[in-house]
Amino acid sequence: MIANAYELIVNILTAIGIYEPVYGFFQSFGLEYLLRIIIVVVEIVVLLVFVLLSVMFLSWLERKMFGWVQSRYGPMVTGPHGLFQPIADGIKLVGKEDIIPASADRWIFTLAPFIIFVPALLVFVPLPFGDTLILSDLRMGLIYIIAISALSPVSILLAGWASNNKYSLMGAMRAVAQDISYTIPLALAAIAVVLYVGSLSTVDIVRAQEGTWFGIIPRWFIFMQPLAFILFLIASIAEMGRIPFDFQESEQELVAGFFTEYSGMKFAMYFLGEYAHLFAVSGVVVTIFLGGWTGPVLSPIPVQITSLVYFIIKTYAVILFAMWLRDTVPRVRIDQLLNLGWKIMIPLALLNLLVTSFLLTARVI
Amino acid sequence: METDELLINMGPVHPSTHGVLRFKLIMDGEIIRDCKVVMGYLHRGTEKLAEMKTYLQFIPYTDRLDYIAAMPNNYAYVRAVEELAGIEAPLRAEYIRVLTMELNRITNHLVFMGSLLLDLGASTPIMYGFREREKALQLYEMLCGARMTFSYMRVGGVREDLPEGFIPRLNEFIKDMEMRIVDYEQLINDNEIFLLRMKNIGVISAEEAINYGMTGPSLRGSGVNYDIRKLEPYSIYPDLDFKACVRKECDSYARYLVRIDEMKESLHILKQIADTIPAGEIITTQKYGIAPVTGAPTSVMPYFPRIFTPPEGEVYTRIEAPKGELGFYVVSDGTTKPYRVKIRSPSFCNLVAIPKMVVGLKIPDLIAAFGTIDVVLGDVDR
């Protein structure tokens, strides 16, 4: 039984017949751990490249989507249909002057943009991209994801504070208030699923969604827990800080919120971090409610490939929905958002939890 | 815990102050305790400039007051000079003038709708608004060669006649626009988030609004039926069938709805004009007239002297511009240049009511209320 990507790589290498001699070669120096490190580093590099490519693609897709909705073309010039626009933007941003305001706290100001990437990337650790395509199947996977994604306001707060700008500080404060209010319904909605599965491991959650009802309807938790799905989706979008909940950076009110003072590559880091977060959160939504990588198995093709394709299709569906939402609705006000979080979503999530646990105890589902 | 009030300078360079306007806000956390409007960053001395130009030369400058809707500015000034000199424009010219002004009311409200929604964070409506506005601007380009700063009206008439194929294209625009307004209403009007942001925000009662000198759609949103087209009918408005749009809710949403309704009314007016526009002269030959120059291929100006001297006197005329009451006070001392021109611009008078609306609300509400007042800084600072 292969549990994660590490074992998958070892298995493939063994099947080709490379693993044994290489392992023996390292063993002769007493350096087996070096081989393990190399394999893990390869995994991480593959993941990083995948995430960065996705992020660049997403920033292109977002603009293209904006264009389609608004009767425009979107980027068209660089590359086919403007596909290389993110690269051109990256080159432009790297070439820009990197301004640090005189009254800013230099170290924190410089550090904050890099910290935003950390939670966005760490979320990918227990996220199953496909059957066995997982970095590490943590037993506490779901709690880990919720805890890590609650870290992103740290970076925002650091940036807002270090910029020494009133708008930045207000944006940062809003981000913290928003995150505190929305992590709770996020966790409560997810726990309803955990109660049913009986495990926090993301792989177990996905496995519980395999198969179909009546041969047609897939056993996804969206059908079993529709309320939890809606709450989780709204809370995720709020956590991502996208319209209609983008208070941390609401440009029409706070100029650019916490990254008002940032320019050049640091600005690009926030931009990339936002899309990495979008991809991560969409992946989490897919894993918990949309069946993860499950789907019909096409026997000649290895299950790793088909499951990866299913996962990516579903993730992009969620991402496109988030973009479509952004194109359609205006922004709510910060106090209305907090009202929505505390007065409606948390009670609803608790109610959902109560009903779920009642039905589970009564063995109805 | 010790807390302190925070002074925020919103502007003069800020994404949602529609130009170079500055709000001095005293904030208690997110709540506005005091708001001062600081204006004058775009002051160009237009009124003083008028004293150094001939009556004709000042017309291009009126374009630059409210550059979103320049045609009513042209008209208000030209009408003041016409009254001063006792000239009447021919009927066809008046029809063309009202046509262009109502078209401009639509473009203005499209920009209003787009920029308001953009201020609220929805970036799609402004693109839809500009898509339709582009069609109207192409009509203008066809008519007078410019898209925003028209300089189209002349004392005693208009500069050029309608080009060939203008009326069919106008009809096309009207038909298209009717469908698009349905789209806007579906996209925006019932959107729960939009209602949440607009209802009961920026409330100003009818009495207060009158006291602050608010006019136009912003006042009609407070339930005051005050439309100069109805109260003091000018030009051909008495012959046209339209109604002043009034809402009683006094809040931002009412002001928004008034403008959407006005677009429909303007379309209705445009339809009537397209059907009934009479043939005839487009510039007067009445008093200062000289014989038409035959064979002059493009220019119509030989009909009317470029330099003329109205008799001594003073006159104040007002019209219903898209943003409110636009008045021109012109004093003549019998020379070729006006002695004094005073402009009563709607944006300026509407803007001063902002502090009354927003104290006790939050910054996002300030932006929503400010968006529904619909000011153009060129009009505020002159």
Place this chain on the structure above:
Amino acid sequence: MAWISKNWAMTGIIKGFIVTLKHIFHIGNRPIVTVQYPYEKMKLAPRFRGRHSVDQDACIGCGICESNCPNGTIRIVKYNGRWFPEFNLGMCLFCGLCMDACPMNAIKMDGGYELADYSRESLVYGPDRILFKKEVNK
């Protein structure tokens, strides 16, 4: 929060979703309307007021345009032994009063619209850049 109890189904937002969806798939006369500007240009109306050009045979150098310009854009300068107007487009309002005022109909404003430049001096369009000779059918 009254809006939730009144309209929990969010029909307004769903209506908006339908409108944007119609635009994404161009359903019902909602095509893409923009053009790829530097590569593809829109047709200008015949009356479009752009950069000036002066008919070199018609212009008599009378200076009426100069006196009619509201902004002092025009200066009459000597060129090839005759007097012609020189336009400082940095100051021009593109109002068309010079065109209207010209007694010989020598001034046209058909010189296009892409007039941005790197220095103020290069915005001064002297007779060498604006004169044209009318084609005469023989």
